[in-house]
Amino acid sequence: MSDEEKGKHIVERKYVDDSRIIEPEKLEIGGIDVSGHWGTLVLPRTIEDFDNSMLKKVKSMPRGKNIEKCWQCGNCTAICPVAHAHPEFNPRYLIHIVKMGYSAEVEKLKDTVYFCSGCGLCSSVCPKGVDPQGVMIAMSIAFKSKKGYR
Amino acid sequence: MSSLPVLVIGAGPAGLRAATDLAELNIPVVLVERRKELGGAPIRWKYHSLAPDFTPTEEVLGPMIKFCKNSSNIEVIEEAVVEGYGGSAGDFSVKIRKINGEVQDRKVAAIIVATGFEHFDATVDPRYSYGKAPNVIGINELEVMISEGKVVGHDGKIPKRVAFIFCVGSRDRSTNPWCCTVCCGVSIKQAIELKQLLNDVQIYMIYMDIRTIGLWEKLYWDSMEKYGINYIRGRVGEVFYTGEKLLVKGEDTLVRGPFEVLFDMVVLAVGIEPGEGTKQVASALKLKVNEFGFLAPKIPNIHFDSGKEGIFLAGTCVAPMSVEESIAEGSAAAMQAAKLVSRTKIIV
Numbered sequence: 001m002s003d004e005e006k007g008k009h010i011v012e013r014k015y016v017d018d019s020r021i022i023e024p025e026k027l028e029i030g031g032i033d034v035s036g037h038w039g040t041l042v043l044p045r046t047i048e049d050f051d052n053s054m055l056k057k058v059k060s061m062p063r064g065k066n067i068e069k070c071w072q073c074g075n076c077t078a079i080c081p082v083a084h085a086h087p088e089f090n091p092r093y094l095i096h097i098v099k100m101g102y103s104a105e106v107e108k109l110k111d112t113v114y115f116c117s118g119c120g121l122c123s124s125v126c127p128k129g130v131d132p133q134g135v136m137i138a139m140s141i142a143f144k145s146k147k148g149y150r
Numbered sequence: 151m152s153s154l155p156v157l158v159i160g161a162g163p164a165g166l167r168a169a170t171d172l173a174e175l176n177i178p179v180v181l182v183e184r185r186k187e188l189g190g191a192p193i194r195w196k197y198h199s200l201a202p203d204f205t206p207t208e209e210v211l212g213p214m215i216k217f218c219k220n221s222s223n224i225e226v227i228e229e230a231v232v233e234g235y236g237g238s239a240g241d242f243s244v245k246i247r248k249i250n251g252e253v254q255d256r257k258v259a260a261i262i263v264a265t266g267f268e269h270f271d272a273t274v275d276p277r278y279s280y281g282k283a284p285n286v287i288g289i290n291e292l293e294v295m296i297s298e299g300k301v302v303g304h305d306g307k308i309p310k311r312v313a314f315i316f317c318v319g320s321r322d323r324s325t326n327p328w329c330c331t332v333c334c335g336v337s338i339k340q341a342i343e344l345k346q347l348l349n350d351v352q353i354y355m356i357y358m359d360i361r362t363i364g365l366w367e368k369l370y371w372d373s374m375e376k377y378g379i380n381y382i383r384g385r386v387g388e389v390f391y392t393g394e395k396l397l398v399k400g401e402d403t404l405v406r407g408p409f410e411v412l413f414d415m416v417v418l419a420v421g422i423e424p425g426e427g428t429k430q431v432a433s434a435l436k437l438k439v440n441e442f443g444f445l446a447p448k449i450p451n452i453h454f455d456s457g458k459e460g461i462f463l464a465g466t467c468v469a470p471m472s473v474e475e476s477i478a479e480g481s482a483a484a485m486q487a488a489k490l491v492s493r494t495k496i497i498v
Contacts, residue, residue, distance in 0.1 A: 045407070045408070046407075046408050046409060046410050047402065047407050047408065047409035047410070047411065048409070048410060048411065049411060049412075050352070050354070050380075050411065052352075068374055068375060068378055069371075069374060069375050070374075071370075071374065071381070072381075072383070072404055093404075093405065096404050096405060097405060099380070100380060100382065100402065100405075102402075102405060102407060105405060105407070128371075
């Protein structure tokens with residue numbers, strides 16, 4: 001079943017991530033057929049753990065070493081020409097989810113890191129010397145070096 | 151110069167500094183303390199060190215306590231409270247009652263009120279399960295553990311993941327609406343000390359705003375950059391004891407993400423509120439109290455002026471503040487009292 005078809009009967013379906021909808025193709029419970037949308041289950045979006053494995057990886061790279069200095073002011077995203085054109089690319093957000101280890105969110109957004117044009121404006125304005133451009137490069141390498149997050 | 155002494159109520163950082171300064175000017179002082187030991191909050195709750203530079207508490211308060219105990223100009227009356235007063239500036243008569251019931255009437259030239267604060271009692275706010283779940287402690291309790299060099303849970307286990315919850319009993323209409331001004335800095339200081347003590351511990355600070363004012367900002371930067379302490383912006387809705395660990399429910403507002411994560415220990419950054427001593431002295435000396443229960447100075451920007459001639463205020467009985475500010479306010483109040491005492495000489 002394609003992702004678009006999954007849970008299509010859910011009201012305001014667009015607000016639920018595809019990955020959180022479970023719809024069994026064939027399931028029978030107590031002799032009753034609950035296949036397809038009868039057995040739809042929406043997983044909660046609650047963050048249940050912090051996973052610092054990706055942070056360690058990014059931190060170990062020369063240009064990613066300053067990631068822990070970030071205090072989420074958003075100066076990088078404010079000046080980023082790409083972020084103004086593509087709302088899905090947000091360097092501040094990427095840094096935060098990697099730093100905190102929100103693995104599901106990283107898994108969802110990891111491809112947006114390649115939107116970075118490498119102009120370096122963010123690194124010139126960062127008040128904490130995080131070097132967000134470098135962190136984006138480190139992240140893109142870190143994400144690529146591993147198939148999944150886990 | 152009037153030979154009457156100056157009465158200092160409260161022997162915390164502000165009161166000790168005021169008494170020390172006056173005694174050094176050769177003005178006699180009567181120092182009244184409700185508790186048994188001198189030193190106020192930092193000694194009572196065994197503060198290990200003081201923000202922002204990890205100065206040992208002993209180094210800051212020790213010399214003043216020693217001076218007040220030994221100076222021939224200072225008469226220390228412990229376990230006593232001031233119950234009433236009469237007369238006017240330069241010639242007050244006050245009633246001092248010891249806990250054992252003994253009452254003495256004294257003549258004093260001026261009164262300095264430095265009755266300090268109490269930490270917020272976190273049992274009042276049930277969402278944190280303080281007092282019900284084990285391993286939920288206040289920053290005052292963690293400070294004692296750090297002083298003893300041993301931070302463990304109720305079962306003696308070393309915590310692997312610790313959450314600090316900021317603004318407990320502060321900035322909240324259901325408890326106290328003001329900011330305690332120091333708990334951010336103190337919590338971060340403790341987190342760094344905890345990291346130095348237990349190398350492997352993961353620390354998460356759950357905050358609404360980080361208010362490390364002035365030079366205290368260095369603590370905040372160092373905690374992130376040198377110690378890898380994590381910051382989550384949000385406010386905790388509930389702490390739930392699973393029987394083994396503490397489930398902390400909150401939201402990371404930077405990612406719009408609700409979280410429910412297990413922790414081994416939860417430290418509550420309990421705020422500052424006016425203590426029993428401040429309430430008692432306000433009624434005994436008929437001082438004005440502001441909407442928050444702190445003693446109200448005549449002009450909010452001039453803390454030492456109580457609005458009553460001859461009665462001066464200093465320290466956290468006026469507003470939440472750090473130890474360094476309290477010490478400065480003690481000195482300021484002492485100067486006002488000294489001015490009054492020398493003026494009395496001209497009049498008499």
